[in-house]
Amino acid sequence: MAHLHFTDRFSSVGGKARVPLWRIVEPITHFLTGACLSRAGFNRKTAYATLAMTLAAEAPDLDILWGFRGPVAGFQHHRGITHTFLAAPFIALVTVGAVYLIHRWRKKPPALAPRWMLLWLFALIAALSHLLLDYTNNYGLRPFFPFNHHWYALSIVSIFDPLIFLALLASFLMPWIFGLTDREIGARRTRFRGRGWSIAALLFIVLLWSLRNAEHAHAIELVRAGGYISEPITRINAEPSMVDPFAWRVIAETTDSYRIIEVHTLHDDVQSDTASTIYKPEVTPAVAAAKQSYLGRVYLDWSRFPVVTDVGNAPAPDAWLPQPGWRTVEFQDLRFDDPANQGSTPLAAWAYIGPGNEVEAMFMSGHEQK
Numbered sequence: 001m002a003h004l005h006f007t008d009r010f011s012s013v014g015g016k017a018r019v020p021l022w023r024i025v026e027p028i029t030h031f032l033t034g035a036c037l038s039r040a041g042f043n044r045k046t047a048y049a050t051l052a053m054t055l056a057a058e059a060p061d062l063d064i065l066w067g068f069r070g071p072v073a074g075f076q077h078h079r080g081i082t083h084t085f086l087a088a089p090f091i092a093l094v095t096v097g098a099v100y101l102i103h104r105w106r107k108k109p110p111a112l113a114p115r116w117m118l119l120w121l122f123a124l125i126a127a128l129s130h131l132l133l134d135y136t137n138n139y140g141l142r143p144f145f146p147f148n149h150h151w152y153a154l155s156i157v158s159i160f161d162p163l164i165f166l167a168l169l170a171s172f173l174m175p176w177i178f179g180l181t182d183r184e185i186g187a188r189r190t191r192f193r194g195r196g197w198s199i200a201a202l203l204f205i206v207l208l209w210s211l212r213n214a215e216h217a218h219a220i221e222l223v224r225a226g227g228y229i230s231e232p233i234t235r236i237n238a239e240p241s242m243v244d245p246f247a248w249r250v251i252a253e254t255t256d257s258y259r260i261i262e263v264h265t266l267h268d269d270v271q272s273d274t275a276s277t278i279y280k281p282e283v284t285p286a287v288a289a290a291k292q293s294y295l296g297r298v299y300l301d302w303s304r305f306p307v308v309t310d311v312g313n314a315p316a317p318d319a320w321l322p323q324p325g326w327r328t329v330e331f332q333d334l335r336f337d338d339p340a341n342q343g344s345t346p347l348a349a350w351a352y353i354g355p356g357n358e359v360e361a362m363f364m365s366g367h368e369q370k
Helices: 021-041 049-069 069-079 088-105 116-136 162-186 195-226 283-290 294-302
Strands: 002-005 235-240 247-251 256-266 267-278 306-310 327-333 350-355 359-364
Touching: 021 049, 021 116, 021 162, 021 195, 021 327, 049 069, 049 088, 049 116, 069 327, 088 116, 116 267, 162 195, 195 235, 195 247, 195 256, 195 267, 283 294, 283 306, 283 327, 283 350, 294 306, 294 350, 294 359
Parallel strands: 002 267
Antiparallel strands: 235 247, 247 256, 256 267, 306 327, 327 350, 350 359
């Protein structure tokens, strides 16, 4: 059994900031979901259904524009008001408004007449699909904001799930491939091609969620019932593998530490012999100041298993060097502390604290919050 202090796991510095794969592919998943929903049958009811549902399914992520005010501001507002039940009807309305402008701009009317109220309803369904996808992953969202700031996360899939992505992508590629074959043999073109493939993709996603939800609960129960942790558990959750629905990292919090145990639910395999214990770092004056900073308040509001560490005068990754006498405080959430990342620290943040415990600088994703 490994016993670690989190300072032993401070990431290496000097590399260039890299954009995580999920930040690139996650929006495509939302676009594909909206289009897939439309092609499952909604596009037969009104013109522009696919356009409206595709746009509405991704529209909540327009909150990334907050990133122009700095990485911490972007982090604070991401999955905020635009990812709520309150905002979804307005997002649908704005989306339909944009489609209406396109309709007025077009010179040739569509073959199917647009039904605007129905189009708004379909756009609302697509916007809500965005909330559902975000809820199922382990980053979470705040659906009742601003009345309730609590983060909700089902944590049954990773932020980007390649199986869901491939299922959605296949629902578009397969009809196109079969369409090429039909044109070669001179078959008549089907107007609404791909409905069956879209329905199949959506059913696959629901079945995958059901399987993962059951295995998520099973992983937690295996650790709880096995007596692997002698101290009282104050919080426990299972973090998903990106691909394998039976592989989980169970994180159990006690008063003084976190226990991380790898579990493979298919064979009820709890790898307790390789479990790691991460002791909660000392709350130094620099750590206390960092927790009260703008960065600290935002990060700790979102984090489920936070570790806040005073790493001395070490520089934050992809940041300028701290002045002599400054302390560097690292924020990290153990949900995203995957050893496979080989020293990188996804969704981590850093604060430089001066000799008088004043906040000198804040960094996320290789950028400074001004």
